[in-house]
Structure formats: structure tokens, C-alpha cells
Amino acid sequence: MLQSNLLQTDRTHLSLSAQARPDQINGGGIGDLVKFAIGFAKRRYLMIIVTAALVFAAAMLYLRFAPPTYTAQVQILLSNPRAKFVQQQSLLPEPVVDVVQIETQLQMIRSRATARAVITKLKLANDLDLTGSRWSLSALLQRIRSRSQQPENNSQADTSNEPSEGAIVALLDGLTAYRIGYSNIIEISYSSSSAVRAAEIANAAADAYISDQMDARFEATRTAASWLQERLHNLNEQALTAERAVSAYKSQNNIVSTGGKSIDEQPVNDLNARLVAARTQTSDAQVKFNRYNAVLGANATGSSVINAPDAASADVLQSSIINSLRQQYLELSRREADWSSRFGRDHLAVVNLRSRIRDIRTSILDEVRRLAETSRNELEAAQQRQQELEKQLARAVSQSRLTNSAELTIRELESRAKSLRTMHEAFLQHYMGSTQQETFPISETRVISPASPPDRKSKPKTRLVLGLSLFAGVALGIGLALLRDVMDRVFRTSSQMEAALELPCLSLVPLLSSSKAQKSTARSQQPDEDLQSRTVSNIPTIHRAVIGMPLSRFTEAIRSIKLAIDHTPAKASNQVIGITSALPNEGKTTIAASLAQLIGHSGKRAILVDCDLRNPSLSASMAPKASFGLLEVANGSRSLEETIWRDPRTNLAFLPAVRRGALLHTSEILSAETVSKLFDRLRQTYDYVIVDLPPLTPLVDVRVTASLIDCYVLVVEWGRTKIDVVQHALHTAPTISDSLIGAVLNKTDIRAMARYDAYRSDYYDDSHYIRYGLSDS
Template structure:
């Protein structure tokens, strides 16, 4: 199993490395921007006066006394988010601001007259500018503070809810800490007093309304009661018990009739009992049976009770004596006669009681009939008074409703009167404001921190913009990806002292001129000979190696060196490459084909009488026009400019130039051609038949990418023959800041190890 690398980790590492390289590349921009913004923060802290903020805390929904809650006319408000937001708007209202300003006489205070540069102040200024001053002056009250003072006051006032509690924190900012605390407490006091005043006004209004309503209800209830009494008197249905007279009479008659019927029934039962006793006594034997048949009602008579007791005693004695002396004994017969007499007496007494009971029964029956007659008459009369009773009931119901409503309103009125005498608010101050010991703004640490962070952020942004807008070639990978050409070499920039060092001899002797010997070559052209172990020389060797080992099958004998723009160092690269080849023992010649600006000829052979144009025209032989360098055996064919050349492209495309290059191919191993740049002129485009391959010189950090792309696009024949590009005047140390992937490649220690110098 093959382990795959962690692409995410590698990507993160690459991003970090790119970030570090970006900072190293643009650190000056970032540091300078951060320093400027931080300095601006210090200036701001120096110029802006300090501001002190006082805080006061107010709690909402202060519970009322229990008896007031029961008697309150107004419902208790539920404190929710909307209610709290409403209270916050009241605290921050213009009414509160005007009252506090007038109370503390703040209209002339400097804090409320100084100009404010905030956005809200700018908006208010625009509104005032667009409004009508005369109309505003007419609408403003004489004792009211100005709009500027009110706006300045409200800008310094803030109120907010603390977390999810019912506590509101009121803040006020001022340059005077004592004044800020005084104003904050005044705002809280004004708000609480406003709440009390509003509740007192509402209660007073409710009390006044209740007084009027109670007066009306009392009059209406009294009128209704009087109407009830008048109707009762008019219809003769007034009764002391509060019920209609007909109904009361019927109820009384019903009760009396029930009692009469009960008496009649009792009398009838008693009469029938007596008659039963009499019938039983007349049928029974003269001696026995009667005392045992007497009922409970009969036994209640004391006479019958005494006679019965005597009867029972004589009957017991008669029974005993009959057993002892016989039934026919005289004493027994006398006792039997006496028993018979007692029985007769008892029957007489029962008969008397039965006659009395019959009289009671007849009387009770007569009373029952009389009551039934009266009840019938009362019911008949009650039916005639039903409509009047319905009317009186309606009048009584309305009277009772009005009286109950009057009692309810009277109770609320008494509660309202008590509430007016008990001043309490639903809000109170739980933490009054005090003079602040430290300024609230500007906060030094916060301003400096924000300034530093903003400066770094702005610096990074500017550095990023600068990096994005840097449309020049910086890295080899950028060049290869953009131009689709290999980067043949990184030619380092030589030190200024070496570039500006004068030639060994400024004047050529007559002998050197006659023999066409090069003796005034600038040191920069001889750098490959004077510093063979330098990094510059190694870069030129890399160019020669790329020429010798080009992928093309044909040998690259004629090499054209060009660039997109002038002053990119193509002439120096041409001279150095030719010097290197000549110093290695090969036969090399450098030809100056920049006919309009023969810089190489002016620096190497300024006194040359003839050049490539004279040779092509046949005015001079090739040998008489070639100059030689005795140190490297390098041949040089200059371009002599005697006047303005108008058709240089025609000259370079002439067949005589082709013949000249054919002769050079036969005589030299390498022919280095210093060509003009691509963009200003079209001369390079006509040299395709002459050149085997081209090398494009690009100045590091200066040549625009779009310019090079446009130059190659307009010269397709040259683009096809290019074997690669060369980075010239490269800042090797700066390359490490741009090419993060190859930063180790630019370290001088690798070259020093093999005896090469850094330049």
C-alpha cells in the first residue's frame, strides 16, 4: 500500500509560507502604513478632549402595596420587551431633554454649543440647511432651548437594558465628570417624576369621572326605588314582608287550610274511635270486655281512668271470690252488680266524650270549608294581579341593579381616593450616578489598539493591492507560466561601483586603431573574464549551456539577443556571452545589428570607420571591418551610424546581409547578434532568416508582463524561434521574498561552497 501525502497539510504549509514571503516582500509598506495610522491615533488622542460618562441604574416594575393593588383603578402593566423599549424611548425623548436642560440651565454650557463632527451632527446640519429658518424660529417656543442644544444633549445621552433584567442603565457623557453625574441623576429623577405625574393625572381623571358617575348612579337608583314604591301603592300590592299581598295571602291560607284539614282528620279519627268503643261495649257481656276495648284517647280522661281502675279491682276480686266462695255467693253477686254499674258509668262517660268529639269534628269541618272558600277567592284575585307583579318585579330588578352598580363604583372611588394619598412609583433608582474618576472616551488603549490594528490591516491591504498591481516579472515560474518559455538563467545585477568603474584606458592609440584592437571594453562586459568564479559568470554559462543543448535538432550557431523594451540589458548579455565563448577558446564574433542605436559599438569600438552596413554595401571588406579583443580572441563587427537611418528593416532583410551571415557561419563557431528591442521597432521581425535561435532578455522587476506578451504576439516568427528567456538585473536577495518555493536556491552559501562569489 502506497501512502499518499497529506495534501491538506501541505496546502496549509504552502499558504503559511506564501504569507511569510508576502510579509517579507511588503514589510516596508505594512510598517510605514501602520506607523502612520498609529501616529494619527496619537494625534487624535492629543487633540480630542476627554469625555467622562456617568451611569445611573433604574429598576422597573416596583411592586405596589397589596392593599393598593386591590383598590387600584388601573390594571398593573406587564413589563415585557415592548414595555421596556417604550420606557427607553421616554427617557431619551425630547421632553426629558428639555426639562433637564431648563432645570439645570444647560443652554449656555460649552458642551452643548461646541461643534460636533459626528455623522448625526452632519445629518442635522443638512436638515437645518434644507429647512426654512423663519418657520423654525416661529415654531420654537420662547422658553424652549434651541434645537442645537437639544440635539447635543440627546447625542450625549444613552439608555439601555442590562442583559435580560428589568434594570435600565442611563449614561450621560460630558467633559465635566461632576456635571455628567448631576445630569444623569436629573434624567432619572425627571423620568420617575414623569411616571408619578402621569399616574396621578390618570388617577385624578378616573376619580373625577367616578364622582360624576356616582352622582348620576345615585340619582338613577333613587328614582328607580321611588318608582317601585309608587307602583306598589298605586296597585295596592305593598306588603311589609317585601312580597306581593296576593302571594302572601295565598301562602297563609294554604298553611291554615292544611292545619284545618289536619284538625278535621284528627277529630274524625277520635269520633270513630269513640263510636267503635260504644258499639263494642253494647255487644259485649255486661261484665267483661269494656275496659280492655278502651283506646288511648279515652284513657286520657281522669274520670274514665278512675272508673276503669275501680272496675279492674272489683273484677279481680269478683274472680277471686268466685273461685273461693262460688259464683252464687251473695258477696260475689254484690261485686258483680257493682262491676256492672261501673261499666255502665264508663259507657256513659264514653258516650259523653263521643258527643263532644262529634261537635269538634263538625266545627273543624266547617272551618276547613271556610278556608277552602277563602283560598279559592284569593287565587282568583291573584290571577288578576299577575301583570302588575311582573311590572313591579322589573322595576325592583332595575332598582337593585342600579343600587349594586352604585355600591361597586363607590368602592372603586374610595380606593382611588386612598391611592391619591399614597405616592408611589413603579420605578426607582437603585444606583445613583457619581462623578467618574477615569475618562470614558477616547480610551487610550482602545484607540491605540484600533489604530495599530487598522494600520496593520490597511498596510496589508495596500501591500496586497501593490502586490496584485505589480504586473512585472518577479519569479522564474511566473515567467515560464506566462510566456510558456523556459527561464535559461538568472543574471544577477552587478554592484553600482563595478558598473560605473571607468575603463582601463579611455583613449585608443593610433596603433590599436589601425589594427582594430578592442581596448576600451567596459568592465561590465569583461565581468565574465575578470570574475570567472562569480555568480554573474555562472549565469552567463547557463545561457551558453542552454544554447548548446537546445531541443532543436539543428545547431544554434547564430544566436540573436533581444528584449521587449530598451535598457533591459540585452547588449550586456550579448557582450558577456560572446566574451565567455571567446575566452573558452571557441571562435566567436558579436555583431551589432541595432542599427538605429548601436550602443555596443559606441562602447567597444567608438572609432570604427566601417561596420556591417558598409560590408553589406561592398564599401568595405569583412576583414577590414572586424575588430578583435586580444584578451579573449573575440571578434566584433560594429554598426557605424553616420546619419539617420530610415529603413533599417529593409537593410537587415537585404540579401547582402544574408550573404554576410553565410560567410560568418563559415568562419566562426558562434555568432552572437545584438538585436534591437521588439516593441519600438520592427527590425527584429525581419531577422528570422538570419538567426538560428533567439534569447529574450527580461529585466527583473521592471519589464511589464503585458508589454512582453504583446511584443511576442506581434512577432510570431521570433516567438517560435525563442529557446528561452533570461532574467537580467536580478536582485537575488529579493528573489527569496517572491519565490517562496525556491528560496533556498538563492542562498549565496551554496555558491560560496564551490568557490563562487555572490556577485
């Protein structure tokens, strides 16, 4: 396989071209990225598909064995206002429904008291879903044991109806409550493995909440009624005591009636009536002033809004200005709560709303202060009038000879008795009305949509789980595939080899199967070799591939190696070529034999020398019956002509290496003077000397051949040899590294190259080679 960079032996130029390639790739833009993605998908599609299928299968198993969960919902209306006639007679004020109130109710629904009431009502203290032991081994043993001990267990179950802490926590985990939008409707939902049980618990939770609300209100009403009844009793006793005092005082002073006196008594009576009216006005003004002060005091501590329209603030709400400001305040407060939940409390619009709310609140308080100041002036005026009337009455009394202390005392006693009796009747009327009203059975909340057993499970969601599993499987597969690519520290492409080794890639030698080689050389087989003439006639089929398949990619790749050897400008002549590799079994022997066969078949004088003295595999395959070889020539026991074997088809000479036992000093043998003289003789006799050398990593023999070899060719196995191993081998043999003209990527899977070398994927298309008569067969 001939590439444009096969003949580049200038290391500096190679380094620059290798560095420029990433820039070109980056400059390719989306097209290069698409090519890389396509190549990556072609390389790792199987891993991605298998990973996605495994994750999808795991999701299917989860859906198959995961217990279903059903969720039932019940909706309740938080505020159910009572009739007006009921509100007017109620002892307790109507609650104001706002965000805080709704959140409070939600917490009450999710409270432990509600859970305890539900468990007690439905008798769920020993329910397996709540105790968390439905699928445990102990629960299974308990169910088996319960079949034989059912009567005894029934008696024990009656005593264990009290809900446990775990049951309460488990029920609260499945119970949820939330507000629907911005309405006063709350939705209570419960999730359970049983649709019927989910509906029962949801409805029971709603009933427990409503019952708790009614019980709490009834309890508050009973407490208020009890206090009112005690107060009525006290007022009645005080009124009776005051009436008895009036009657006793009249009897002691012989007063028949408060009238019947002289006419001089009339001014005193008038002044007394006016004084009573003045005192009433003063009392009313005092009460009114106290109410204003109460409103100011309640809002001076940072209260968020003016008090509700009850008896304490009725005078304040009579002001049209305050009512208008208060309506604006409530509207802005509602909008502030709405916008805070939608845009956040720190949003500029929400901050501006709060600023306007503070301004309106300040205006309300200023108006209340103005009214309070007016009320204070009225109080002072009333007090002055009262004082003036008191002075006039005092003067009138002092001037009246007919008025005595007894008359004043009787009037005071009568006035007090009348006030107490009036107060008692008012309290009695209010008590009777409230007592009748509290018997009206109505709650502030009611169920508007009870829960029913759901038809479909809420969890797990089949489509969602399958969709997520498929997405996660593909993502995990891509991640594993990327990790596999990152961890794949072997040689795959020529550019990868050039960048890692700073050597030109001389050729990509395709992987040649034995069946193709045998098919191509079946017609050329001859009888066994002649030991007398030392003729090589039974050469392995893979070594004969360049002759049997002259129009194949394999042969074209071997031609690329020869062309690179012939046109390397580093030296004047590359006559002795050493073929080596970093590790054994990378195919260096096949490359050496194929290169020698190609050169010999072209008419050149070529000799193939087996210098792998410790493992002469080439000699074992080409001349297995040879008795003499390189070692005998080196020690002088045999001549060169006596040891050389020849191939009659290609006129290739072969110098084998015969191993007769363990060789301990092969490096000394190769560095001997006799071997150097032998190679000098080979240079003079042959045009090309192809030397099959040992690998670099396990042995040091190759390092001593620098004086014998003109240039080296490094053979690297595609997809197997680690990059770090080759780099370390070249680093430990600098003399060999300097003489390398390039590397050969052997046993290449050409079809897989399109997946790994996406930027030159079209280069590996068979159509380019078929056009010129080249093929793999």
C-alpha cells in the same frame, strides 16, 4: 547560473512541465503555502509595516483630537407596591408589571415629553452640546461676539428658553434606557462630553419620569374622586326625595305606622319578608351569573389571561381549580416570555410552552363555563322561588281585606328610601377613605442608585481603537501588498517566464554593479587602442566582467547561455547567435559582449557583430574611434579585414557599425544580398558569430534577420519589462519567435529572488556557490 531546465528547448515538453508545476505546488500542501507566505512577507513587509503605521498614526490622531464622551447611569425600581391599607382604599387598581408594561415604561422614559422636561428643568435650550454647534465656525464666532454683547444676549436668552426640536432630538440621541436582566430595575444612561452634565441629565430624566408617573396617578385619582363626589350628591338627593315621599304618603293616608293592623296582616308581612329575601337571592344570582358572562365575554375575543382579581371576577377566583390553573398559566407565561427572549419565538420549546398555555387557558374557560352554567341554574331556581312567593303574596293580598294599596305603596317607598340611604352611606365611607389615602405621597417607582459623574470616558475606547487600528492597518497593508503583487505584471522568476512565453529560461544573469566590474578589471587596463592595428584595449569594465570575475555568478550565468547554445537539439549547429530584447536598455548589448568575451577567452574563434544600425551603442563603447564598419563592408567600399577590430586578451574579433547620419532604411540594408554574403563568410571564418541586434518593439530590423541568424536569445530585464509587452513583441515577429532557443532574465536581484521564488528559495543561497569558489566579487 545553471538551472535544471536551462537546456529544455522542446516546446511541448516545456509546456507540459509548466502546466504540471501548479499541480506540484498544490500538492506541496501547507509547506508550500508557508513558503509563499514567507516570501510574500519578505517582499512586501515594508508596505505592510508602513500601511499599519499610517493607520495606527491616524488612530492616534483620532484619539488625540476626538472629544471624550462620558456616560452616567441611574437605576430606578419600576414597581414600588403601596401598603396594604393604602391598596384597600385606593380608587385605582394596582398595575401588573409584565414585559409589555416594562417596555411601555421604557418608551415613556425615552419620550419627547421627558426630554422637554429635562431641558426645561436644567435650562439646556441653548446648550451647545444639544444644538450641535460647539465645534462649528458659527459657534466660535458667536462666542467671540458674546464677549462684547453679553448684556444684550442675556435679555435675548431669557426669551429663548423653550427647547427647540433639534435640542430634543439631540438629548434623546444620548439618552438610553433598558431593563437590567429580567428584573424590574431600569437603568437610564446619558452620554455627554462633560461628566458632570451627563450625571445631571441622567438624574433629571429619572426625576422627570417619576414626577410624570405621580402626576398621572394624581390626575386619575382626582377625576375618580370628582365623579364619586357627584354620585354622592345625586344619591343623597334621591334618598331625601324617597324619605319625603314616604312621609307625605303616610300623612295623606292617615297611616301612623306600618304595624298596628289586624293579625290577618301577619301572613302578608311574612310573605313580604320572604319575597324580599327571594328577590335578594335572585339579584345575587343574577349578579353572579352576569359576572361569569362578563368573564367569558372578556376572554372570548382572544385575551391572553383571565382578568385580575378585582370586583368583577372575585367569584371566579373563589374556585380552587381556576386558581390552580391560573397559577400554572402565569408561570408558563413567564417562562414563555423568558425563553422567547433567550431562544427566539420560533424555538420548539417556546412553541410547546405557548401550546400548553393555550390548553390551560381553554381549561380555565371551560371551568368558568361550568360555573356559569351552575350559576344560571341557581338563578332560574331563585327566579322560580321569587315568582312563587310573588304569586302567594298576590293571593294573600287579594285575600286580605285589611291590606290595601296604600300599605303596599308605603312599604315600597320605605324600602326604596332605605336602599338609597344605605347606598349613600357606603359611597360616602368609600369616598372619605380614598380621599385620605390619596394624600399619602408615594410613587410606584423610586430611584435606587442615582447617577454620579463618571471617572473615565466611555468613548472613544483607547485600547479598542488602537487594537482595531493595528489589525485594520495590517489587513489593509496585506491587501495592498496582494494588490501590488497582482498588478506586478513584470518578469520576476524563471518559472514565470517559462509559463508566460513558453520558452526555457536559459539563465538568470545577476545585476552587476559598476564598482565591482571596475574593481575586477582595474589591473587589466591598457593604453588607448591602436588605430592602425585596430586593437580593442579599452573595453568597458562591465563587458570585461566575465574575464575579470571568472568565479562569479555573473560569469556562471553567461556560461549557462553558451551551454544552452551549444546543446540545443533543435538545429545541428547554432553558429550565428542573435541577441535581442523586446525593449531598449534591457542589457542585450552587455549580454552579447559578455558572451562573446567568454567564448573568445575559451579559445574559440568568435566575432562580435553590431547590427543595431540606428543605435550602435556597442560600437560606441568598444571602438568609439572606428571609421569603417558593417555598412562599408555591405556596400563594398571596404573589405572585411579593414573593418574588424581585435581584443588581444581574448582574441575576440569585433565588427562595428559606424553611424554617419540618419539611416532611413536599415531593414533594407540588413536584408540585402551583400549582408547575407557577409554572414556566409563569417560562418566560414569563425566558430561563433555573436550578433547584437536592435530591440523588437520599436523597430522591425530584427524581423529581416531570420535568414542570417541560426538562433536567437531573448534578453528580458528583471522586474522592469512588462509581460504583455514581451508577448506582443513575440506575437508580431513569428519568424523570430520560432527561432528562439530561450530567454535570459537579466539584471536579476539575486537576494530578492528568494522572496519571489519561494519554492526554490534555497537555490539562491550563497553558500552553495561559495563552496565551489563562486562569489559575486
